[in-house]
Amino acid sequence: MDMRSRLRLSLLSLVALVGLVGAPPSAEAQTVDEIIARHIAARGGKDKLAAIQTVKLTRTVASGIGTTLRVIVYKKRPALMRVEQGPAQPGAAMTPRGISAEAVWDVAQGKVVTRQPQLAAEARDIDGDFDGLLVGWREKGHSVAFAGRETLPGGETLKLTVTLKSGVVRTVYLDAKTFLDRRHTGVLNLPNGRRFDITIDFDNWREVDGVKFPFDIMEERTGKEPVVTLVTYTDKIELNVPMDDSLFAAPAAAPAPVK
Numbered sequence: 001m002d003m004r005s006r007l008r009l010s011l012l013s014l015v016a017l018v019g020l021v022g023a024p025p026s027a028e029a030q031t032v033d034e035i036i037a038r039h040i041a042a043r044g045g046k047d048k049l050a051a052i053q054t055v056k057l058t059r060t061v062a063s064g065i066g067t068t069l070r071v072i073v074y075k076k077r078p079a080l081m082r083v084e085q086g087p088a089q090p091g092a093a094m095t096p097r098g099i100s101a102e103a104v105w106d107v108a109q110g111k112v113v114t115r116q117p118q119l120a121a122e123a124r125d126i127d128g129d130f131d132g133l134l135v136g137w138r139e140k141g142h143s144v145a146f147a148g149r150e151t152l153p154g155g156e157t158l159k160l161t162v163t164l165k166s167g168v169v170r171t172v173y174l175d176a177k178t179f180l181d182r183r184h185t186g187v188l189n190l191p192n193g194r195r196f197d198i199t200i201d202f203d204n205w206r207e208v209d210g211v212k213f214p215f216d217i218m219e220e221r222t223g224k225e226p227v228v229t230l231v232t233y234t235d236k237i238e239l240n241v242p243m244d245d246s247l248f249a250a251p252a253a254a255p256a257p258v259k
Contacts, residue, residue, distance in 0.1 A: 069088060081127055168187065
């Protein structure tokens with residue numbers, strides 16, 4: 001082979017190599033977009049999701065230590081949330097926490113406290129999320145990467161690594177057949193330095209006004225503290241219930257920040 005032929009072969013090899021190096025990111029991005037598009041379609045479609053402005057969820061939560069709680073969740077676009085929880089007995093007092101436009105707040109020992117900026121940002125990304133982590137992820141400032149396939153109890157899943165705007169990382173497992181959430185894993189940071197590794201499993205998906213929601217959720221929290229297991233049964237989901245923004249405001253005028 002003469003010098004000219006060797007040079008031509010080298011150039012062709014270089015072009016091929018550049019093409020291979022440049023291909024995976026585009027292919028991966030397309031795969032992520034396709035997976036999420038099918039996930040949104042499985043939930044009911046973009047238009048039906050966007051038509052929901054508020055959600056009220058009435059739930060019963062059982063813990064592994066035999067405690068049963070009544071929990072009511074109020075959510076309103078774009079990222080307002082209020083949770084009230086208390087003993088399951090009728091008429092029992094409920095303790096609230098919430099996310100308003102101004103603060104992320106909790107009630108502890110009868111006092112309202114606000115979360116520090118990083119914990120507040122994480123709560124807005126996770127608890128305040130209205131449609132699900134994958135819906136509108138670019139607009140929310142998240143990043144998503146396809147991490148392959150993994151078999152879980154119940155069958156094969158598509159694994160997505162979701163890095164939220166706040167920096168928290170969640171691994172989302174979508175059922176490979178239905179494209180609905182099967183499992184989320186990650187870290188949960190709470191006030192007073194509490195930190196858990198969490199696994200959340202979603203099941204019993206049902207339609208409410210043409211949109212699918214998981215009615216059964218099992219959460220396991222592990223870490224330095226004793227293992228916490230929470231099983232959530234959804235009793236009722238109501239969509240587009242009128243909610244004034246004042247519902248989500250902290251009940252005290254000047255809450256003290258959590259250290």
